Amino acid sequence: MEIKEARQYVIDRLNYAFKPKSVAVIGASRNEKKVGFKVIQGLRRCGYEGIIYPINVKATEVAGLPAYKSILDVPDDVDLAFVSLPATGVFEALEQCVEKKVKIAVVSSSGFGEIGNKNLQNEITEYCRENGLPLIGPNLVGIGTPYHNYNCGFVPYLPNKGPVALISQSGSNLLAALGSSQLDHFGISMFVGLGNKADVDFSEVIKYAEQEEHTKCIAVYIEALDSPEAFKKACLECEKPITVIKVGSSKIGVKAAFAHTASDNTGHNNAEYDQLFQESGVMREETWQEFLDTSLALGMCPPLRGDNVVMITNGGGAGLLACDHFERLGMPLKELKEISQNLRSAIRKYMPSFGSPLNPVDISGTATSEMYGGALRTAYRDENVDGIVISVCPTAVTDVEAITDTVIEIHKQYKTLGKPFIMECQGGNECREAIMKLRDHGIPAFSTMEQAVNAMVALREYSHIMSRKEELLKQAHAEEEEK
Amino acid sequence: MEIKEARQYVIDRLNYAFKPKSVAVIGASRNEKKVGFKVIQGLRRCGYEGIIYPINVKATEVAGLPAYKSILDVPDDVDLAFVSLPATGVFEALEQCVEKKVKIAVVSSSGFGEIGNKNLQNEITEYCRENGLPLIGPNLVGIGTPYHNYNCGFVPYLPNKGPVALISQSGSNLLAALGSSQLDHFGISMFVGLGNKADVDFSEVIKYAEQEEHTKCIAVYIEALDSPEAFKKACLECEKPITVIKVGSSKIGVKAAFAHTASDNTGHNNAEYDQLFQESGVMREETWQEFLDTSLALGMCPPLRGDNVVMITNGGGAGLLACDHFERLGMPLKELKEISQNLRSAIRKYMPSFGSPLNPVDISGTATSEMYGGALRTAYRDENVDGIVISVCPTAVTDVEAITDTVIEIHKQYKTLGKPFIMECQGGNECREAIMKLRDHGIPAFSTMEQAVNAMVALREYSHIMSRKEELLKQAHAEEEEK
Numbered sequence: 001m002e003i004k005e006a007r008q009y010v011i012d013r014l015n016y017a018f019k020p021k022s023v024a025v026i027g028a029s030r031n032e033k034k035v036g037f038k039v040i041q042g043l044r045r046c047g048y049e050g051i052i053y054p055i056n057v058k059a060t061e062v063a064g065l066p067a068y069k070s071i072l073d074v075p076d077d078v079d080l081a082f083v084s085l086p087a088t089g090v091f092e093a094l095e096q097c098v099e100k101k102v103k104i105a106v107v108s109s110s111g112f113g114e115i116g117n118k119n120l121q122n123e124i125t126e127y128c129r130e131n132g133l134p135l136i137g138p139n140l141v142g143i144g145t146p147y148h149n150y151n152c153g154f155v156p157y158l159p160n161k162g163p164v165a166l167i168s169q170s171g172s173n174l175l176a177a178l179g180s181s182q183l184d185h186f187g188i189s190m191f192v193g194l195g196n197k198a199d200v201d202f203s204e205v206i207k208y209a210e211q212e213e214h215t216k217c218i219a220v221y222i223e224a225l226d227s228p229e230a231f232k233k234a235c236l237e238c239e240k241p242i243t244v245i246k247v248g249s250s251k252i253g254v255k256a257a258f259a260h261t262a263s264d265n266t267g268h269n270n271a272e273y274d275q276l277f278q279e280s281g282v283m284r285e286e287t288w289q290e291f292l293d294t295s296l297a298l299g300m301c302p303p304l305r306g307d308n309v310v311m312i313t314n315g316g317g318a319g320l321l322a323c324d325h326f327e328r329l330g331m332p333l334k335e336l337k338e339i340s341q342n343l344r345s346a347i348r349k350y351m352p353s354f355g356s357p358l359n360p361v362d363i364s365g366t367a368t369s370e371m372y373g374g375a376l377r378t379a380y381r382d383e384n385v386d387g388i389v390i391s392v393c394p395t396a397v398t399d400v401e402a403i404t405d406t407v408i409e410i411h412k413q414y415k416t417l418g419k420p421f422i423m424e425c426q427g428g429n430e431c432r433e434a435i436m437k438l439r440d441h442g443i444p445a446f447s448t449m450e451q452a453v454n455a456m457v458a459l460r461e462y463s464h465i466m467s468r469k470e471e472l473l474k475q476a477h478a479e480e481e482e483k
Numbered sequence: 484m485e486i487k488e489a490r491q492y493v494i495d496r497l498n499y500a501f502k503p504k505s506v507a508v509i510g511a512s513r514n515e516k517k518v519g520f521k522v523i524q525g526l527r528r529c530g531y532e533g534i535i536y537p538i539n540v541k542a543t544e545v546a547g548l549p550a551y552k553s554i555l556d557v558p559d560d561v562d563l564a565f566v567s568l569p570a571t572g573v574f575e576a577l578e579q580c581v582e583k584k585v586k587i588a589v590v591s592s593s594g595f596g597e598i599g600n601k602n603l604q605n606e607i608t609e610y611c612r613e614n615g616l617p618l619i620g621p622n623l624v625g626i627g628t629p630y631h632n633y634n635c636g637f638v639p640y641l642p643n644k645g646p647v648a649l650i651s652q653s654g655s656n657l658l659a660a661l662g663s664s665q666l667d668h669f670g671i672s673m674f675v676g677l678g679n680k681a682d683v684d685f686s687e688v689i690k691y692a693e694q695e696e697h698t699k700c701i702a703v704y705i706e707a708l709d710s711p712e713a714f715k716k717a718c719l720e721c722e723k724p725i726t727v728i729k730v731g732s733s734k735i736g737v738k739a740a741f742a743h744t745a746s747d748n749t750g751h752n753n754a755e756y757d758q759l760f761q762e763s764g765v766m767r768e769e770t771w772q773e774f775l776d777t778s779l780a781l782g783m784c785p786p787l788r789g790d791n792v793v794m795i796t797n798g799g800g801a802g803l804l805a806c807d808h809f810e811r812l813g814m815p816l817k818e819l820k821e822i823s824q825n826l827r828s829a830i831r832k833y834m835p836s837f838g839s840p841l842n843p844v845d846i847s848g849t850a851t852s853e854m855y856g857g858a859l860r861t862a863y864r865d866e867n868v869d870g871i872v873i874s875v876c877p878t879a880v881t882d883v884e885a886i887t888d889t890v891i892e893i894h895k896q897y898k899t900l901g902k903p904f905i906m907e908c909q910g911g912n913e914c915r916e917a918i919m920k921l922r923d924h925g926i927p928a929f930s931t932m933e934q935a936v937n938a939m940v941a942l943r944e945y946s947h948i949m950s951r952k953e954e955l956l957k958q959a960h961a962e963e964e965e966k
Contacts, residue, residue: 038880114837141848154880155879170798172797175910176909176910179910179914180910183910183911183912183915223803252817252841253803253807256839256841256843256845257799257803260839260845287804288909288933289931314655315656316744317651317730318655318656319739320706320740325770326733327736332733335735356742358738358742362742362743365654394640394659394662395624395654395655395658396637396639397521426660426771427658427663427666428662428663448770448772450771451772
């Protein structure tokens with residue numbers, strides 16, 4: 001439901017959603033297939049260290065924990081109430097939460113706006129707002145953070161630790177990303193599925209993520225915005241990069257989005273959203289892969305402050321894919337001599353005679369970790385170089401592991417220079433392991449050239465957004481005053 | 484070097500390149516880091532069953548095999564000569580190959596056109612052509628097929644068996660794809676790196692792949708075409724789908740392609756290549772990932788004969804990504820009722836009341852393998868349905884393995900209907916395993932929705948190409964006569 005702007009009490013209370021000392025599960029179940037069981041199982045399996053209070057009118061014990069008939073019977077304070085009751089029982093549960101002075105409610109139950117029960121949904125929203133109890137959901141899959149071994153919902157994965165805060169309206173896409181996080185070491189700081197977002201709004205979670213210590217990039221999956229103005233303001237004020245993917249704009253997508261999370265896109269076209277995102281200073285991505293890749297790069301790298309990117313590779317084909325894609329995206333690679341006077345001769349030292357010191361710099365299929373290291377250091381040290389992409393192709397003489405260790409070491413020494421550094425490595429298992437290790441060490445690494453190029457270009461785009469933001473903020477304030 | 488059209492003797496001889504009974508390695512080496520050692524190691528490690536003759540002027544034994552001073556000393560016939568000598572020694576080696584009546588020569592040596600030695604390259608090409616000895620390369624990484632445990636070159640991977648013939652001018656991209664083949668079960672029928680393609684041309688390998696029994700799709704990575712007319716003719720006559728990726732068209736790419744494989748793109752722009760590919764009836768892909776994905780789908784699926792695609796999912800978010808992407812690509816999903824009168828009610832049986840029988844068909848996060856099976860069967864059986872996409876999101880109650888087994892079984896029963904069926908499954912390790920198992924059973928499966936949609940749209944495009952081909956052939960013949 002619409003809000004004018006992000007509410008401070010909600011932002012403050014979100015701390016209890018992501019770091020609760022205690023969780024009451026209203027609708028706790030002994031049936032292992034029910035959400036009311038899964039949520040307790042998930043919390044315990046991931047190592048949650050707070051107290052869990054199962055609430056169940058009949059059982060005295062759920063999943064080995066003492067159960068309470070009502071949240072009102074819990075002897076201590078409750079930070080978070082996780083409600084997984086049939087939709088018709090939710091209102092009463094929220095009344096008890098208010099009475100118990102619960103800090104925040106998270107409602108997984110479906111059967112609200114998404115199936116046409118908008119009235120019921122609005123009733124609970126209004127009740128919560130009148131009583132100062134923030135509500136996340138309903139129709140939500142879960143919330144959590146790997147930094148506190150905290151996984152509250154029915155999410156089978158606790159993601160890997162990392163820089164990206166993932167705020168998703170869709171549960172399924174959130175699950176997919178959390179699974180990928182484990183599988184591909186895509187680092188996540190915090191995650192939440194907002195579902196129907198009846199009360200707590202995107203803008204408020206963005207505001208919370210902005211101040212959350214582990215978050216370096218905020219990635220938002222949107223089916224519809226109820227409060228575009230609040231969103232815009234929160235984004236403009238945010239000092240961390242924000243990426244968005246917005247679905248439900250196709251003809252059939254409008255209907256599907258409504259059926260999914262009661263998202264109303266009627267009368268709003270894609271171009272309007274494009275404009276809103278531009279005015280908000282956020283980066284809109286088109287595909288899910290681009291959304292994930294860009295978020296990881298923005299979470300790990302500083303912005304790219306100029307167009308002088310050096311690309312180092314042991315494979316001419318990878319270099320060609322890269323330079324074509326850079327040009328396609330409007331940021332063509334320049335030759336080394338255009339970037340810096342001595343760069344070409346300096347980098348020449350680290351390749352055999354049949355290498356090619358153009359840009360892409362092809363240090364040849366025989367390249368060793370020493371050659372990669374030398375070329376990378378040279379590019380880092382040249383003050384005219386703004387960013388570096390390295391591609392490693394697994395030839396029969398390539399020691400992928402040694403190259404990985406070398407660039408991780410050099411990146412550690414030079415990262416204070418503030419130059420983005422991105423890797424690409426496609427091939428067999430040794431390449432997959434390299435990508436995971438690089439990501440674990442804060443270097444965005446991908447398995448195709450175009451992903452790496454997309455990421456680098458996104459870092460440049462963010463640098464442009466940063467320059468524009470002051471102006472955008474002024475403009476937004478002026479518009480506000482006009483009203 | 485240019486040819487007018489694919490030469491029949493070359494096509495015939497290619498059989499000795501992909502299925503040689505004997506391989507002589509000219510430049511066989513005892514130094515484990517040299518190509519002359521790697522090639523023998525690779526052949527033996529992968530289980531090559533033919534005879535290997537190491538040729539080395541000094542050693543009497545290489546890698547445990549008896550060595551010969553000259554190929555002329557080999558007591559039996561030699562099908563294939565693999566030449567890994569310094570560039571200056573190649574001509575003499577080829578003279579001996581001719582004298583020995585070797586069937587085909589494969590030259591890995593670099594130091595020819597790509598570093599400006601175009602004269603030397605042309606000399607060997609002319610010599611080979613005059614003497615009817617086809618030459619693959621030079622500056623080549625390898626050639627092979629998993630169907631004969633045959634890996635001849637310095638490629639660390641023997642790929643997984645499957646339908647895609649991979650013809651790549653670039654060695655590094657070939658290596659990357661072969662590594663991915665092992666890692667992600669991307670099935671390959673045969674592979675070759677053409678390098679500088681001094682003699683054997685794309686058109687000839689395409690002609691060979693067309694008749695190769697395991698090949699269902701021919702995927703070609705191109706840096707430049709020496710013989711566009713021969714290429715066009717070979718493609719138009721080919722009854723298997725062909726995908727291409729063409730690099731080296733960007734400003735800096737023109738230089739990089741020349742430095743890499745002596746590819747001359749000067750004066751040829753991207754639009755000209757676009758036109759050529761259209762006239763040739765091949766599908767041009769933009770990114771490496773799209774190139775691989777499309778090739779796999781075309782290799783595994785029949786063409787999509789109409790626009791009626793049904794999308795079944797347990798995740799509303801995945802459905803939304805899909806329908807937006809279908810519309811973006813100009814092939815929007817239609818509602819079930821537009822596709823077929825009773826489809827909606829028939830498919831409704833396989834979802835809970837809170838599912839959504841729109842299209843995407845959201846059978847809900849609680850979907851079982853039985854529900855997936857029922858919905859899939861219903862879509863297969865409806866004669867108005869042309870193609871099916873299924874997405875599986877790993878919710879806490881999703882049995883990804885059971886769903887995978889179910890759809891594999893149903894696909895086996897219904898594949899004679901000739902309807903393409905594509906899967907998407909993103910998440911943790913169980914999803915990765917599902918993708919590999921599906922691919923092993925001939926179902927193209929991907930980890931993001933947009934990849935699956937791209938693949939389905941490509942199958943439609945191929946169907947359009949098939950309809951257009953007859954006309955294109957006529958047109959080409961008319962042009963020929965005009966000349």
